[in-house]
Amino acid sequence: MKTFSGSVLFLDRSDINTDEIIPAKYLTEITKEALKPFLLEDLFLDGFSTSDLLNKAIIVTRENFGCGSSREHAPWALEVNEINVVVAESFARIFRQNMYNCGMFAIELPKETIDYLFRNYANKKVTISINVDNSAILIESDQASEKIAFKIGEFDKTLVKEGGWVGYADKNY
Amino acid sequence: MGKTIAEKIFDAHRVDEPFPDAHVLRLDRVFCHEITTPIAITDLIERGMDRVFDPTKIKAVIDHVTPAKDSKTAEQEKILRDWSRRHGIKDFFDVGRNGVCHAIFPEKGFVRPGFTIIMGDSHTCTHGAFGAFAAGTGTTDLEVGILKGVCAFHFPKTIKMIITGELKPGVYAKDLILFIIKELTVNGATNMVIEFTGPVVDAMSMESRMTLCNMAIEAGGTCGICYPDMTTVDYLWDHIKDEFSSKEDALSEYSKWVSDFDAEYEQIYEFDISDLEPMVTFGYKPDQVKTVAEMHGTKVDQIYIGSCTNGRIEDLRIAASILKDKKISVAVRAIVSPASPDVYGKALKEGIIEIFHEAGFCVTNPTCGACLGMSNGVLADGEVCAATTNRNFNGRMGKGGTVHLMSPATAAATAIAGTITNSNLFKASIGEKK
Numbered sequence: 001m002k003t004f005s006g007s008v009l010f011l012d013r014s015d016i017n018t019d020e021i022i023p024a025k026y027l028t029e030i031t032k033e034a035l036k037p038f039l040l041e042d043l044f045l046d047g048f049s050t051s052d053l054l055n056k057a058i059i060v061t062r063e064n065f066g067c068g069s070s071r072e073h074a075p076w077a078l079e080v081n082e083i084n085v086v087v088a089e090s091f092a093r094i095f096r097q098n099m100y101n102c103g104m105f106a107i108e109l110p111k112e113t114i115d116y117l118f119r120n121y122a123n124k125k126v127t128i129s130i131n132v133d134n135s136a137i138l139i140e141s142d143q144a145s146e147k148i149a150f151k152i153g154e155f156d157k158t159l160v161k162e163g164g165w166v167g168y169a170d171k172n173y
Numbered sequence: 174m175g176k177t178i179a180e181k182i183f184d185a186h187r188v189d190e191p192f193p194d195a196h197v198l199r200l201d202r203v204f205c206h207e208i209t210t211p212i213a214i215t216d217l218i219e220r221g222m223d224r225v226f227d228p229t230k231i232k233a234v235i236d237h238v239t240p241a242k243d244s245k246t247a248e249q250e251k252i253l254r255d256w257s258r259r260h261g262i263k264d265f266f267d268v269g270r271n272g273v274c275h276a277i278f279p280e281k282g283f284v285r286p287g288f289t290i291i292m293g294d295s296h297t298c299t300h301g302a303f304g305a306f307a308a309g310t311g312t313t314d315l316e317v318g319i320l321k322g323v324c325a326f327h328f329p330k331t332i333k334m335i336i337t338g339e340l341k342p343g344v345y346a347k348d349l350i351l352f353i354i355k356e357l358t359v360n361g362a363t364n365m366v367i368e369f370t371g372p373v374v375d376a377m378s379m380e381s382r383m384t385l386c387n388m389a390i391e392a393g394g395t396c397g398i399c400y401p402d403m404t405t406v407d408y409l410w411d412h413i414k415d416e417f418s419s420k421e422d423a424l425s426e427y428s429k430w431v432s433d434f435d436a437e438y439e440q441i442y443e444f445d446i447s448d449l450e451p452m453v454t455f456g457y458k459p460d461q462v463k464t465v466a467e468m469h470g471t472k473v474d475q476i477y478i479g480s481c482t483n484g485r486i487e488d489l490r491i492a493a494s495i496l497k498d499k500k501i502s503v504a505v506r507a508i509v510s511p512a513s514p515d516v517y518g519k520a521l522k523e524g525i526i527e528i529f530h531e532a533g534f535c536v537t538n539p540t541c542g543a544c545l546g547m548s549n550g551v552l553a554d555g556e557v558c559a560a561t562t563n564r565n566f567n568g569r570m571g572k573g574g575t576v577h578l579m580s581p582a583t584a585a586a587t588a589i590a591g592t593i594t595n596s597n598l599f600k601a602s603i604g605e606k607k
Contacts, residue, residue, distance in 0.1 A: 015359055015458055019566045024545040027208050028238070028245040030215065030252070042568040044457065064360040067393065068566060069545070070295040071209065072311035093327075093364050093395055094295060098311035153194035155325065165325070169317040170222070173188070173197070 001161060002084045002103055005129030006057020009083075010122040013045050016061060017068035018095060020044060022077040024069070032076040039077040058085045058128045060117055066095025066106075075102050085130055087137070089114045100156045103164040105130060107137070107150050132160060175433025178398055179329035179366040182306040182430070186289045188323060195325045198306075201288040203318040205233040206274050209293030211252040213316035225260045226322035232283055233257050234266040236274050237541045238548045272513025272539035275299040275387065275481035279379070280515050282412025286401035286427040291315065291324050296481050296563065298389045302382035303409075304401035304430040306366070309390060329395065330439040331366045332357075333432075336373040338447035343597045345491070346381035347483055347561065347580035349373070350388045351452040355462035356442070363393030365439055368432065373446060374399055379408040380487040387482045388563050391459040401427040451595055454578040457567040465583050471593040473577065474556040476507035477570075478584050479537075480544045483561035484512030486519045488581040493525040495585040495599050501533040502591030508550045510537045532588070546570045559587040
C-alpha cells in the first residue's frame with residue numbers, strides 16, 4: 001500500500017479538469033517521473049502557485065474534480081509528487097476510477113463536510129491521515145484533531161489494499 | 174421491471190461481480206492510440222506480461238500527433254507500431270492510413286450494436302451511437318483490457334433524453350448537444366449513461382448521432398447511447414453483409430439492443446427543440462452555452478473544423494456549402510482536418526477540399542492535434558479559436574488561449590466574417606442534412 005498521510009493543500013474551486021492537472025503537451029512523456037514538475041501547471045485559480053504543492057500529500061477540493069480527459073497522467077502526476085489522496089465533494093468517473101486503479105484514494109465527502117473543512121482548516125497548517133480499515137480521516141491542526149468517517153465501496157477498498165487493478169485482475173481473471 | 178439497453182449489454186457481458194460496486198465485463202473491443210497506450214505496453218513488459226488477450230479484438234491507431242512532430246512523439250508511435258506487429262494486431266493504422274480514432278474505427282465497421290468497448294480516451298462514448306456500451310478509461314483499465322479482455326464498471330444508471338420537434342435549418346446535432354450539456358451541467362450525468370431517443374434522433378444520420386454521443390462525457394456521462402435502427406444497419410452494411418441474409422435480418426437481430434418500455438431511469442428529460450437556435454460556448458466549461466446570436470460579433474483569431482466531434486464528411490459538406498465561392502476574413506486564419514482518410518478521400522472527390530483551399534483554409538492530414546493543443550494549430554497566449562471540437566477548457570488548445578465550441582456551419586460563417594456569426598447570414602437553406 002501507498003502512504004496516505006501528510007500536509008494538506010486546499011484548492012477552492014469546482015470542476016478542476018485533467019488538462020489543468022497535467023496539460024496535454026506533456027502527454028508525450030513515456031515515464032511517470034517526467035510529469036513531476038508540471039502538476040497543476042495550468043490551474044485556473046486566483047492566488048495559486050505551483051510552489052504551494054511543496055511537501056503536500058493530500059488535496060482537499062470541491063465538486064467534479066478530474067473532469068475532462070481520461071488521461072491517467074493526472075493521477076500519475078499526483079503520485080510522483082507523493083500526493084496519493086484527493087478529498088472532494090465529487091469526482092469525474094474516469095479520474096476517480098484511475099485513482100483507485102493506481103491504488104490511490106479519491107474520497108468523497110458531503111458538501112457540508114467539505115464546506116466545514118474549508119471554513120475551519122483552509123488557512124491553517126493541517127495534516128490528514130487516512131485509516132484504510134476504519135474508513136476514517138484523521139485531521140489535525142495546532143489547535144484541534146478530529147475524525148471524519150467516509151464511505152468507500154468494497155471494490156475500491158480492495159484496489160487500495162492490493163495496490164491497484166492490474167495485480168487484482170491478473171490474479172482473478 | 175424492464176431493462177435499459179446498457180443493463181442488457183451488461184447482462185450479456187458480465188463475467189464477475191466480485192463486489193456490489195463492480196461489474197466485470199467481457200470486452201468485444203479494446204481501442205488503442207499512441208498517447209495512452211505506450212505506458213500500458215511498457216508496464217506490461219516490465220511486469221513480464223507482454224501479452225494480448227485477442228489480437229483480432231484490439232484495434233490501434235496513431236492519431237493525436239501525426240506525423241510525429243519530435244523525437245518523443247516518434248518514440249510513442251514506435252512503441253505502438255512495434256507492439257502491434259509483435260502481437261499480430263492486424264488492424265493498426267499507421268501514418269497515411271490513420272485518422273481520428275472515433276471517426277476511423279466506426280468507418281471500418283469495428284463498432285456493432287450490443288458491443289462493449291473501452292479505450293484510453295474519454296471520447297470513447299462516441300461509439301454508443303451504434304447501440305454499444307463504449308467508455309473512456311485510463312491507462313490501467315486499458316492495460317487490463319489488453320491483457321485480460323475485461324473491465325470493471327459500476328451499475329449503469331441511465332438518463333433518458335426524448336428529443337421531439339424538428340431542427341430548424343442551420344441547426345445541427347452539435348447545437349443540440351451543447352444545449353443538452355447546458356441543461357445537464359458538466360457533472361449532471363456523472364456515472365450515468367445518456368440515452369438519446371425520440372424522432373429527432375431517429376431522423377439523424379450516424380454522423381450526427383456520433384456528434385451527440387461524443388459529448389456525453391462533457392456532462393460527465395459514461396456513455397451516450399442511441400438505439401440501433403435501419404440507419405445503423407445501412408452505415409454498417411458493407412461490413413456485415415456476409416453475416417446476414419438481408420438488412421431486415423440484421424435489423425431484427427440488432428433490435429434486441431433497445432431499452433424496454435418499462436425500464437427504470439434515473440431521470441427522463443423531454444425537449445421539443447423546434448425553436449432551438451445555433452449554440453456556442455463561452456468561458457471555460459462546456460456547459461457555459463449561449464446562442465450564436467448572443468455571442469454575435471465576438472472576435473476570433475483562428476477557426477478550426479475537425480476532431481472526433483465534427484470532422485466527418487457530413488460536417489465538411491455543411492461547412493463547404495457555406496464557404497463555396499467565398500474567402501475567409503483577412504483578420505483570421507482557418508484550419509480544417511478531415512477526421513479520416515476516408516473522409517479526406519470523399520472530400521477530395523466531391524470538390525470540398527478545393528472549396529476549403531480556395532476559401533483560404535489550411536487543409537491538414539487527419540489528426541486530433543489542434544483540439545488538445547498538441548500540434549497542427551496550437552493557440553498563442555490570449556488568442557481565441559472558433560472550433561468544432563468538444564472542450565473549451567482554459568489552455569486546451571494552447572496555454573492562455575480561449576476556445577468557443579460551435580457547429581461546422583457556425584465555424585464556416587465565423588471564418589468568413591472573422592467574428593462569431595450565424596451561418597444563416599451566408600446561406601438561407603442549409604438544413605437538408607441533420
